[in-house]
Amino acid sequence: MFITAFVAVALLQASIVWSSAFDDAGVIAPGGRPSERPNHAIAPYKTGKPLVPSPERNKTCIIQSHGNGLDDSDHILSAIHECNPGGHVVFQKNQTYTVGTALDLTFLRSIDLDIQGTIVFSNDTDYWQANSFNQTFQNATTFFQLGGSDVNVYGGGTLDGNGQVWYDLYAEDIYILRPILFGTIGLHGGRIEDLNLRYSPQWYNLVANSSNVVFSNIDIAGGSRSKNPAKNTDGWDTYRSSHIVIQNSHIDNGDDCVSFKPNSTDIVVQNLICNGSHGISVGSLGQYIGEVDIVKNIYVYNITLSNATSGARIKVWPGISSALSGDLQGGGGSGAVSNITYDGMKISNVDYAIEITQCYGQKNRTLCEQFPSNLTISSVNLRNFYGKTSEKYDPLVGSLICSSPSVCGNITISDVNVTSPSGTNLYECGNIDGIDKMVDCMEK
Numbered sequence: 389m390f391i392t393a394f395v396a397v398a399l400l401q402a403s404i405v406w407s408s409a410f411d412d413a414g415v416i417a418p419g420g421r422p423s424e425r426p427n428h429a430i431a432p433y434k435t436g437k438p439l440v441p442s443p444e445r446n447k448t449c450i451i452q453s454h455g456n457g458l459d460d461s462d463h464i465l466s467a468i469h470e471c472n473p474g475g476h477v478v479f480q481k482n483q484t485y486t487v488g489t490a491l492d493l494t495f496l497r498s499i500d501l502d503i504q505g506t507i508v509f510s511n512d513t514d515y516w517q518a519n520s521f522n523q524t525f526q527n528a529t530t531f532f533q534l535g536g537s538d539v540n541v542y543g544g545g546t547l548d549g550n551g552q553v554w555y556d557l558y559a560e561d562i563y564i565l566r567p568i569l570f571g572t573i574g575l576h577g578g579r580i581e582d583l584n585l586r587y588s589p590q591w592y593n594l595v596a597n598s599s600n601v602v603f604s605n606i607d608i609a610g611g612s613r614s615k616n617p618a619k620n621t622d623g624w625d626t627y628r629s630s631h632i633v634i635q636n637s638h639i640d641n642g643d644d645c646v647s648f649k650p651n652s653t654d655i656v657v658q659n660l661i662c663n664g665s666h667g668i669s670v671g672s673l674g675q676y677i678g679e680v681d682i683v684k685n686i687y688v689y690n691i692t693l694s695n696a697t698s699g700a701r702i703k704v705w706p707g708i709s710s711a712l713s714g715d716l717q718g719g720g721g722s723g724a725v726s727n728i729t730y731d732g733m734k735i736s737n738v739d740y741a742i743e744i745t746q747c748y749g750q751k752n753r754t755l756c757e758q759f760p761s762n763l764t765i766s767s768v769n770l771r772n773f774y775g776k777t778s779e780k781y782d783p784l785v786g787s788l789i790c791s792s793p794s795v796c797g798n799i800t801i802s803d804v805n806v807t808s809p810s811g812t813n814l815y816e817c818g819n820i821d822g823i824d825k826m827v828d829c830m831e832k
């Protein structure tokens with residue numbers, strides 16, 4: 389039955405290409421059967437720019453794996469070249485593909501990558517440090533870079549970053565370059581759906597120089613099995629990108645669930661479940677002197693967030709250079725955060741439900757106020773929050789600190805029904821005009 393169904397599907401395709409050969413017995417494994425495109429609805433919010441239609445593919449390329457942990461990059465690359473443009477590439481179900489080579493996939497055009505099996509990145513930390521792709525932002529590097537136009541990635545399979553070796557190495561040396569698992573770099577028009585992302589060395593997703601990309605039904609999880617924590621494992625970071633949707637996903641991680649980095653505009657984040665994160669964050673911004681960072685038109689809707697340091701967070705560096713840690717320092721950059729909406733957030737065991745800081749990385753408030761941020765914050769709407777914070781800052785449930793009212797304002801907070809374990813709902817407030825009319829600010 390399986391084979392018959394497969395042949396029926398095959399006849400509908402113009403041609404089928406195997407990256408190497410049929411299996412040893414000359415039989416088409418059922419794992420090579422192409423899956424249907426999921427095309428999850430983008431709902432309830434959209435970015436205002438519809439995706440261009442993605443035509444049916446006219447060719448299928450099925451990737452064989454060498455097995456035994458050998459590098460499958462040659463098979464993967466030849467299948468992709470064979471099927472680009474216009475084809476459907478299958479990573480077979482029940483197969484594990486090892487990737488030990490940095491793959492530049494920025495040439496993709498009208499192609500579907502159907503990942504039904506598992507892709508594991510090799511644990512050769514020396515190789516990856518020398519060869520993963522430098523993305524010019526915060527020393528970010530990626531295992532691969534996927535870009536081009538009209539690209540769909542789906543299939544229900546898994547990408548595994550083999551993070552443990554990296555978590556242990558980072559504990560010895562914070563300056564190592566840990567690759568990001570999934571690099572969406574220069575992709576214009578695409579959907580990335582129905583995938584499991586596991587054990588990323590650091591961020592799970594970087595979306596840079598991209599537009600019109602939808603992420604839907606992505607399951608992110610992983611953690612350290614040693615005493616060394618899996619650090620900086622953001623779910624998504626967007627950078628120099630617009631019209632991006634991130635939705636219907638489950639994220640279990642140890643840093644920002646989603647973070648909007650410089651020049652992220654017209655982004656919708658909806659229907660996420662985040663556990664263990666640092667919340668949904670704008671920033672950090674203003675890190676680099678001479679740089680202009682813009683984050684605007686962001687809509688964050690219907691987020692369930694637990695066991696986190698923050699729910700909604702905006703982090704902007706002050707006008708003076710500051711150091712948060714050896715490998716994270718900055719301040720003095722300019723730009724603007726504007727038209728940001730957080731609508732609907734259910735929290736539990738979160739340290740601060742809402743955290744706005746324009747003094748990021750600078751513990752000395754006096755110094756921060758002396759050098760107000762060159763990056764303004766305006767038109768921020770926070771509404772429909774409910775749940776309980778953690779004990780950490782009790783009686784506080786949030787912190788709203790700007791560097792000066794002249795560079796930060798028009799923030800509205802409404803229908804926030806969040807309490808601390810002791811039943812209070814107090815905020816630490818500073819330099820935001822009118823904030824005490826919207827929330828209860830703790831007396832200094």
Ligand SMILES: *[C@@H]1O[C@H](CO)[C@@H](O)[C@H](O)[C@H]1NC(C)=O
Nearest residue numbers: 417418419420421480481482
């Ligand atoms: C995958 O493996 C499972 C369990 O080993 C098996 O039941 C299933 O039939 C396999 N699927 C394919 C498509 O080979």
Ligand SMILES: *[C@@H]1O[C@H](CO)[C@@H](O)[C@H](O)[C@H]1NC(C)=O
Nearest residue numbers: 402445446447473474475498
């Ligand atoms: C398949 O589609 C691609 C992209 O649309 C096109 O360039 C190519 O000519 C098509 N091939 C066949 C065999 O139809």
Ligand SMILES: *[C@@H]1O[C@H](CO)[C@@H](O)[C@H](O)[C@H]1NC(C)=O
Nearest residue numbers: 456457458510511512552553
């Ligand atoms: C790296 O992977 C290889 C082959 O998969 C394995 O033999 C080796 O033990 C791994 N090294 C570490 C440090 O995990």
Ligand SMILES: *[C@@H]1O[C@H](CO)[C@@H](O)[C@H](O)[C@H]1NC(C)=O
Nearest residue numbers: 517518519520521522529565
């Ligand atoms: C990326 O930058 C690092 C550190 O500067 C360097 O070691 C590495 O070779 C670079 N990678 C590539 C692919 O250029």
Ligand SMILES: *[C@@H]1O[C@H](CO)[C@@H](O)[C@H](O)[C@H]1NC(C)=O
Nearest residue numbers: 525526527563714715716717
């Ligand atoms: C980038 O790496 C360099 C060299 O290791 C380090 O000095 C710098 O602090 C890092 N910058 C960031 C933003 O991580």
Ligand SMILES: *[C@@H]1O[C@H](CO)[C@@H](O)[C@H](O)[C@H]1NC(C)=O
Nearest residue numbers: 432636658659660661690692
């Ligand atoms: C909110 O998101 C959850 C998934 O986290 C989903 O089950 C629910 O239907 C969404 N609610 C609305 C009103 O969109």
Ligand SMILES: *[C@@H]1O[C@H](CO)[C@@H](O)[C@H](O)[C@H]1NC(C)=O
Nearest residue numbers: 628650651679680681682723
């Ligand atoms: C962000 O966009 C602004 C305006 O288009 C531009 O001037 C600036 O250089 C960009 N910044 C970054 C970090 O790309």
Ligand SMILES: *[C@@H]1O[C@H](CO)[C@@H](O)[C@H](O)[C@H]1NC(C)=O
Nearest residue numbers: 436654684685686687727729
């Ligand atoms: C604010 O952003 C929303 C999307 O989040 C957009 O619909 C609206 O047009 C933007 N408003 C302005 C004034 O740009």
Ligand SMILES: *[C@@H]1O[C@H](CO)[C@@H](O)[C@H](O)[C@H]1NC(C)=O
Nearest residue numbers: 662663664693694695736737
């Ligand atoms: C929050 O953390 C606790 C303790 O680790 C865990 O039992 C619980 O399942 C977590 N909550 C969610 C929603 O994952």
Ligand SMILES: *[C@@H]1O[C@H](CO)[C@@H](O)[C@H](O)[C@H]1NC(C)=O
Nearest residue numbers: 751752753754755756757758
């Ligand atoms: C904070 O900065 C102010 C102004 O520069 C300075 O007077 C004060 O000593 C600093 N406080 C600490 C604790 O460093």
Ligand SMILES: *[C@@H]1O[C@H](CO)[C@@H](O)[C@H](O)[C@H]1NC(C)=O
Nearest residue numbers: 707720722758759760761762
């Ligand atoms: C940044 O802000 C500081 C303090 O407010 C100011 O001295 C400096 O000139 C500003 N820099 C730029 C590039 O605007």
Ligand SMILES: *[C@@H]1O[C@H](CO)[C@@H](O)[C@H](O)[C@H]1NC(C)=O
Nearest residue numbers: 765766793794795796797798
């Ligand atoms: C707040 O909005 C008003 C009216 O749009 C504007 O004049 C003012 O400059 C804004 N304040 C800030 C800090 O952006």
